Amino acid sequence: MGETEKHKYRFGLVGKGISYSFSKGYFTKKFQVLDLQDHSYENFDLDDLSQFKNVSEQKHLKGLNVTIPYKEEIIPYLHQLDSEAKMIGAVNTIKFTKDGLIGFNTDAFGFKESLYPLLKEHHKKALVLGTGGASKAITFVLEQLGIEYRYVSRTPSRDQLHYSQLHKSHFKEYQLIINCSPVGTHPNSDQKPQIPYAHLNETHILFDLIYNPPETAFLSEGKKRGATIKNGLSMLEFQAEKAWGIWDSP
Numbered sequence: 001m002g003e004t005e006k007h008k009y010r011f012g013l014v015g016k017g018i019s020y021s022f023s024k025g026y027f028t029k030k031f032q033v034l035d036l037q038d039h040s041y042e043n044f045d046l047d048d049l050s051q052f053k054n055v056s057e058q059k060h061l062k063g064l065n066v067t068i069p070y071k072e073e074i075i076p077y078l079h080q081l082d083s084e085a086k087m088i089g090a091v092n093t094i095k096f097t098k099d100g101l102i103g104f105n106t107d108a109f110g111f112k113e114s115l116y117p118l119l120k121e122h123h124k125k126a127l128v129l130g131t132g133g134a135s136k137a138i139t140f141v142l143e144q145l146g147i148e149y150r151y152v153s154r155t156p157s158r159d160q161l162h163y164s165q166l167h168k169s170h171f172k173e174y175q176l177i178i179n180c181s182p183v184g185t186h187p188n189s190d191q192k193p194q195i196p197y198a199h200l201n202e203t204h205i206l207f208d209l210i211y212n213p214p215e216t217a218f219l220s221e222g223k224k225r226g227a228t229i230k231n232g233l234s235m236l237e238f239q240a241e242k243a244w245g246i247w248d249s250p
């Protein structure tokens with residue numbers, strides 16, 4: 001029996017350069033633990049999203065995750081968007097249904113679940129480092145939580161800050177700092193976003209979307225000064241569980 005015939009419930013990840021993805025290991029283990037022998041999870045590493053049609057027409061596919069750099073570009077390939085994915089403008093989960101492909105965003109849920117237990121009364125304003133796809137789900141959640149935010153960018157548009165503009169007063173005002181840039185990801189783990197770390201203290205939360213390495217240089221700088229730190233691993237786990245809930249429901 002071929003692999004495709006054995007696995008009547010196929011899932012996978014669509015992205016570019018994803019050989020070391022978290023999701024394949026996570027779901028493969030999950031299917032083993034649940035003894036779902038007819039379920040499988042595979043990587044679809046696409047150089048170009050025009051190859052997506054070949055993937056989506058494959059037999060027995062029930063669900064896909066989507067990652068860098070396709071979370072926004074994938075939208076025109078879908079038949080329907082869940083309301084939250086529509087508001088965020090990015091999709092990281094696709095469900096195959098008889099009515100076509102439906103897009104969801106579970107990154108927002110993952111971030112909210114991961115951040116919420118850390119928040120204290122004084123965490124009212126956030127600095128969001130980086131303005132790419134991931135930051136959209138993050139700012140969506142900040143709005144839901146009533147946390148004001150300011151983007152920090154290398155090429156700031158109106159209302160955004162440049163890294164060089166960050167001063168002591170910003171760190172009094174903004175006590176939640178979220179790294180939504182890839183700076184510091186393995187193997188470049190000595191790198192960190194260029195913010196004045198000396199102004200951090202125990203009142204701050206530093207949240208890094210990166211999970212490899214577990215403690216980035218950004219988080220280490222915060223930890224040294226007593227800040228609460230959190231990496232992107234539990235966000236990733238929460239978003240994966242939410243995706244599974246979507247795929248596993250009728």
Ligand SMILES: NC(=O)c1ccc[n+]([C@@H]2O[C@H](COP(=O)([O-])OP(=O)(O)OC[C@H]3O[C@@H](n4cnc5c(N)ncnc54)[C@H](OP(=O)(O)O)[C@@H]3O)[C@@H](O)[C@H]2O)c1
Nearest residue numbers: 068130131132133134135153154180181182209232235236
């Ligand atoms: N834990 C999770 O569940 C989870 C989920 C989603 C994403 N992520 C992680 O979040 C990170 C961001 O994802 P993304 O899809 O938004 O990535 P991205 O589009 O590649 O980059 C995000 C932004 O980071 C800034 N940036 C990029 N390179 C930079 C550099 N060399 N120096 C300073 N800033 C730089 C850019 O903003 P400016 O041009 O405005 O500076 C860019 O738009 C990635 O590391 C990704 O793996 C984690």
